[in-house]
């Protein structure tokens with residue numbers, strides 16, 4: 254009758270870890286044995302050197318000197334052979350191993366804000382990115398969803414405006430969620446968010462570089478950068494200290510720019526390209542003694558989703 258249907262812009266009422274695994278498999282196809290998100294990646298061996306002059310100094314993560322770290326850099330999405338010249342999310346999982354078997358995990362994305370404020374709104378976004386009968390996502394439906402769900406707008410803007418990074422070592426990574434640290438003898442908690450900055454600086458691919466590079470270049474570029482002994486490849490982990498009114502639960506919102514920042518320490522990349530991280534679960538809730546996660550529902554959803562994906566890939570599904 255020529256009349257437009259009303260836009261379907263509501264997020265689903267519930268979102269479970271299984272819903273996410275199914276959504277990723279629908280978006281990217283089934284790839285048995287691979288991670289259901291960030292399927293493509295490379296393992297790196299690294300060293301964590303803590304900044305012992307920081308509010309975290311009393312914790313075992315900071316009081317044991319240099320510690321070995323396992324890093325995995327990745328391309329967002331469930332496709333294990335995606336074209337790396339394409340803009341989009343890049344990831345960095347870091348697991349630092351403490352004496353006695355403890356570990357501490359920093360798993361972040363190259364996006365300074367998350368795609369949505371909570372799991373339901375994120376699942377709704379993924380559902381609108383799925384192809385319809387035409388074989389492509391319905392852009393009008395997607396646009397209407399973003400317009401009606403403000404928490405998705407900063408992430409969508411980032412996606413539209415940020416070029417593909419020139420290397421895994423030329424982009425920052427953001428933890429996005431709020432975490433807490435409390436020393437054994439302290440009354441007060443340190444409330445913080447973290448991000449990781451590359452010593453080689455941020456650099457996006459321009460059109461010329463994209464035209465000359467092969468579809469897969471990230472692993473080779475990183476290997477060349479780490480092989481260059483004159484310029485060590487390091488990353489600085491930075492904590493932003495939050496105030497009481499800064500959100501604990503919404504990873505789609507940045508804290509005010511003027512919050513103080515402290516250096517947590519340095520990651521130095523030692524070697525690239527082994528299978529050392531294939532059987533690692535970079536669950537961001539695996540924290541060392543003294544640190545606790547916030548009640549951010551997106552952070553909470555990550556443990557069950559990573560657990561299902563981990564179990565599936567270990568069993569070849």
Ligand code: HEM
Pocket residue numbers: 273287288289290291294325326327343344345346360361362367372375427428429430504533534535551554555558559562563566
């Ligand atoms: C509800 C929200 C989210 C869901 C359902 C989700 C789901 C997943 C799943 C299933 C994996 C594969 C895990 C594995 O097989 O080991 C994964 C990996 C990853 N995710 Fe998420 N994720 C979410 C939010 C986030 C956020 C907020 C960030 C960044 C701060 C992030 C960054 C990453 C990274 C970097 C990896 C790759 C880790 C690796 O290399 O093993 N994810 N995600």
